[in-house]
Amino acid sequence: MALKLGRMIVRLGKLLGILRGLRLRLVLLATCGIAPLTLLVGEILDAQRQEELSEARQSVIRLTREAGHRQADLLSNVENLLGILTSIPSVRNHDASICSDILADIFSHEKGLTNIWTARLDGSVSCSDDPAGLQLSMSQRQYFQDALDTGEFVVSNYIVGRLSGRPVLATALPFRSDDRRPDGGGFDGVVFASIDIDWLYHLAGYEVDGTELALVLIDANGTILATKPQRPDLVGKSMPDHSLIQAMLASPEGQGELPDIEGVQRIFAHVSLTGTGAKLALGIDRAAILEEVDQQRLLSFATLLLVAFGSIVIAALAGEFLILRWLDAVREAAARLGRGDLSVRAPLPPGGELRELAGAFNDMADCLEQRERSRIESEARFRDMAEVSSDWFWETGTDHRFTYMSQGIRMIGADSSRFIGKMRQDLATSLQTEEEQAAWVELAATLEARRPFRNFIYRVVGAGGTDHFVASSGKPVFDNDGVFVGYRGVGRDMTDAVETSRAITKAREQAEAANRAKSRFLAVMSHELRTPMTGVLGTIDLLGSTRLSVEQSQWLDIMRISAKTLMKVLNDILDFSKIEADQIKFESIDFPLQQVVDEVVRLFERSALNKGVVLEQMSDGVENRIVRGDPTRLRQVLLNLVGNAVKFTEHGRITIRVVAQSAGKETLSVRFQVQDTGIGIGEAERANLFQSFSQADSTTTRRFGGTGLGLAICKRLVEGMGGKIGLDSRPGGGSTFWFTVPLGIGSVADRSDLARKGVPVPIPRRILLADDNDLNRLLLVSILKRAGHSVVAVENGLAAVEAAGTARFDVVILDLQMPVMGGQEAAARIRSMGKDDDAGTSCGIPLIALTADARPDGAGEDTIDGIAEFDCWLTKPIDSLQLNKAIEECIHKAEKAVHAAIR
Template sequence: MQAPAPSLEMQILSAMEEVVFSASYPELEIFYVSPSVESLTGYPIDFYKSELGAWRKIIHSEDMYIVEQALASLNNNNKFRIRYRIQTKSNEIKFVQSQGRLIRDESGNILRFDGIITDISELLFLQNVIKNESLEIKQMLLENNILFNGSQDSMFLVEVMDNGDFVIRRINTAYEKSTGVTQSLIQGKTPIDLLGEILGAPVIKNFQNALKAKSTISYEESIPMPAGTKVWTTALTPIEVDGKFKFIIGASKDITEQKRAESALKESNERYALILEVSSDGWFDWDLTNDTVIYSRRWWLEFGNDEKAENVKISYWKSLIHPDDQEWVSEFLDNIMHSQRETFEFSFQMKKRKGNYAHVLSRCHIQRDASGNKIRMVGSNSDLTEIKKIEYTLRKAKEMAEAANLAKGNFLANMSHEIRTPLNGIIGFTELLLHASLTDEQKEYLRSIYLSGKSLLSLVNQILDFSKIDSGKMELELISTDLIDLVQSTVDLFQISAASQAILLKLKLDPNLPQFVSLDPLRVRQVLSNLIGNAIKFTHEGEVEVSVKPVKVSDDIIDIEFSVSDTGIGIDISSQTKLFDSFSQADTSITRKYGGTGLGLTITSELIQKMNSHLKFESELGKGSTFYFVLSLHVNATGSVSSTLFEEKQTVPDESLIIQNDLIQNDILIVEDNDLNKRLLSKMLLKRYPNMQLRYAVDGSDAVHQFQEKKPDLIFMDLQMPVMDGYTATVEIRTLENNSKERTPIIALTAGAFFSVKDTAIESGMDDFLTKPISSADLYNAVEKWLSSSRM
């Protein structure tokens, strides 16, 4: 016998995305839940009927109180509408909107509790990103200004100061157009500065309420502005940075016309019809008693037929809805009609007179008679087709940009590894040869090879610096530093280079400079070195002058100007606009003549921006250039000098004989798949430790096997290898020796230069970290650090 076909209602419930449920009250035993609950939560329908209260397990623990409060007030209010988070079977967090009501009989007794749950995760996507990824969003707002100014809503950014003040930092183009207030007029001002005490106080109170709520709040307001007084609906979202709410993002929507339309509807149907007729949207008036509709002229021109636009059966409107939207629109309106809502909006696709479909946003209002019966629905329609196209284009552009950025990061990481691997051999074997007995001419050739390798390594590091800045991973380390010593020692590094080109390198230090200030000495030295190096490179005769002077003092904060001037080739006006572009120099002839990556000034400019300043310059072709910037620094009583902050690197390696250490006779395991690197490391070790016992593993799996066969005293572990990488091998070795009293030191070897590589190595269980190209001094220090005398 064939089973009966499901009813139309069951087919609709099975196809819709929203979850419909019915339960007892107050026991909340589930009588019915629609099949869409499985796609929303990942749990089968039987899960919710298996035990009383099983549905509570999917509600996020932090949001359970929202649901409990709504259920507790249900008996008094008969209905609720709330938003909260759920956790699916696959541990995915989703935002949902739930609305429900009590069904009573004629005597007022509760029959059941019905409701509908809608997934609104996509609608709250932006809010989630702002709350959980505030640093990334701030960067995106800076890089994608077109999105901020492309919004039709009036948006503004407010900074929460430590003293409790609220300072307006930025507004978008829509805000300027809607209010008549310009960016230059409002930026940096508080609400009191802008509006005065009387009007500014309520604004500040709203900001304080948003901070107390720790989440988005919405309200309506009306503030007189140069463009006139309007009614706004405003949403404020506090942004948390480093555990403290530092910013508030506001979005205001002009609802003046909507308010006027609602007021006109109450006063007179004729006035309401007139307002809608002259608006840009089409309108409709649905008589719910006779089920007929009157449409505005504009709407009928777009969606109507050759008949009159009056007393049109509602079935005509339903026939225009796109087949993909018909079921859910019908269900949505049915739920609205059974609810107590008066105003609502929804978007769907509708067929136009020409045969194409348009995305339409309907804003509706339900009117009731004196007895509370629904008698009329009026509303307006807006064509969202172009907006949908723009949204799609922006979404695709964002996806492409993110994919490109990921590809760039992977490329730079791989490039670092691939270039540093052969450089390890070039620099390492050259350093070993320089310790051998050679003629002066042979040593001169080897020094040239060594310096060339170091120069290539410097270029690789420069590109990696650019990558770290570009990805936002560059962080400053503020240290109280002797400013005079830092600048003097930096200039001293270039005295020989300048003298070799017959260029006078001068340093001019203002006598009023403080001695100790808080800054990142490594990055300030890098900035000054880039500017001084460029000045010397592009100056054929004359001089280069480095000048440091105070320009403003306020309490413990001092503004100091750093400048580097030269009498070099200068920069043509037409080339100045691309001076700070990545991988670019003023013209191609400069690249051919002077070399370089074209990243020096880009990195310098980005570093100075990280220090909250800007690199500026003045230049005249053939007469020279001046590059300068101002840093606001905190003055201190004491600090460190350069000799304690920097390990001054030798330009060429120490060529003295390596002193042998015959006492170290340990068993060393070298895990390396590259034969060249394996030979180099072996030579460097045996050069100093001739009695050391070396054995080798070709990959991580081989290393684990050899460790089980015979435990070594020390392991050198390459990170990137076939079959099994160094991270996995280290984890397995640490697992094997879990119960052992002695822990075998493991030193990572890698050509990767990103800090994340080192962090991952240490987290996997390694004890130390050597970056290729490996210097003999670093290698010997590591060996003697980890091989104690008790194990020799």
């Protein structure tokens, strides 16, 4: 018994030894290798499961959105059909005998409609495709009243049709009869069409992965209009507490996994149907989608477990016969190699991974032996290169004194012995700029923190006492225990590079100064030319209001066109000079975008018509849009592009397109496009077209005129507004200029201010005018008196201050540049004067500035740059319409501010 027990203990010990040996490790290794595979397979199957759900979800979403698009298409087709019907005389005149036959014939060919009929203003049905419809009355239908009130195409919510008895979508369009004049106002009837929902059931008949769809259609209040599977008992029932109905009412579009009306868990997607308050949801059975995937998942896990068990058994057996006997030999060779015997090599097994392991060990021993030889050779090579390089290599100790310096330091005429034992500060010149002193402070902080540094430039005295600029780069060096032992790095002579950089900087500063001087010269010259142009254009306007012969009127038109052409050249020059001097500023105000486009079109309509060219404009998504930006600069770009199109187009058409491309919460991206059928532009000319003083070619310049600055200014303005500008063209095939700009979403409290157009009827005002130019003063007085105003004219700002202090005026007009006292100082003094009730004077009257700077025509909404005293400003030259409009708008703004303050 004792013998048997002893044998069992021995066997158990051997077993435990085996289990603690390599076999156990191999089994554990195989298990560890299979475990991630198991997890991976599980993840793949889960991913496949989620992919099936995702594909089903995307299919439902796609079909749901397709339903929304389908209804939009149906409404568009019905609107076109109703528009065609309103053009038929028998329909417009309520001719029941003919009209009903026409409607019945159309109804027989139009799929998806349940009824077509017309009604008089009292709601009585005059024509119908179904005779029973003649007994109905539309007077109580809300969509009938909405159509008459709006005068537009109207779509109802889903309702139960009186004739069909099924949920339908009613549409209506008002019309006028033949015998009513176009300007007679009002309507004479309404034409209707109702749309069936059979197309929804047809769409729900599609299958996703062999599974049918469920359908739920509700109105804006959560009342069920239709279901699939069909549940007639639920139609007309309100279920606002159902989770699916709540999700549909919560957002215009969405998706999720929810129970349907019958409690089946489905993947739903819902969308709002265009033109109505109704919402549609389509869903698919979640369990049916996952049934096949779950079966495949179970089969895959079973197969994986069998493979894992077999792999573990094979790994345990292979370890016994193929690995153990070769490992001792490799371990012994590794021990000898660790003791420094670089010649030792391991015996090679007959094949397999152990042979590769032994071979890799022998390769490692070969590499170590070769690396030791390479290290010895590399040290010798580095030493030789350091002695002949044009750069030099250095080392410092913990105190930052040089301990080594290569012979390359001779490039600055110094010997390496001069640096040994010294710090950089000891070798640097004493005369240092503030920038150099700051660099030394930064280097000291870097060295203290033991951080690398690069291209630290300092001056040292070389041969002959000359200064040399030296660039030094280095990194800290630590021993095996991490203890700092110094720095090691490289140096280079940077004297030539520094002097070249200084020369380039000086040349650039001189070029910038010359460019600023040029821009100032252009601005001053344009300013001086604008002032006399006020007299020229103003006199032309005054002459135009007198009785002239036909020949005199023609001469006057020639004078006006020539003067405005000159002003266009001056404006281009001044704008370009301001752009070059980086003085262009952009407004950010609310304005109606469509109004800016309409103004440009109206301005060029007559010019295009005189040439036989059709000028048209198309807008998409910008009608009735209030945006925030700079309307003046936007109008300036459009005027230039449209003006070029009119100039270079001899026949055909010019199309202006304005499209809202994308809209966010606060911004709107708008694309403007001007397309013509003009002469076109070749590829070679397009490359320089947006450059200053550049046109397509010299022939174009002679034939059509121009400064060549317009497109360059457009490019700068568009880019200044954060946009892009470009061109598509070919010779003889016309051109398409386009640009995109981001605009803010406007938030105008009082839209009536933006909608004010034209020139208000002048109200006689008492006006104080100050202008030092006698001719301009005489001209402005004549214009104001012709408008019925009472004018007191003075020649400088001081006289204007004295006049404002002794009498009451409705508005004060001040030229900015006057002798004795300029307009800006005069405005400040008038504002600062206290109110004197006894004298009847006031400092709160509106102030208008006259300036020769290039500004947008008309009174602006903001103050001039740096001049906060003025309410409005006018740019010379000034015409009568511009002046009178500015006066009325300025007074209107002041009165509005007073009323706001009182409230």
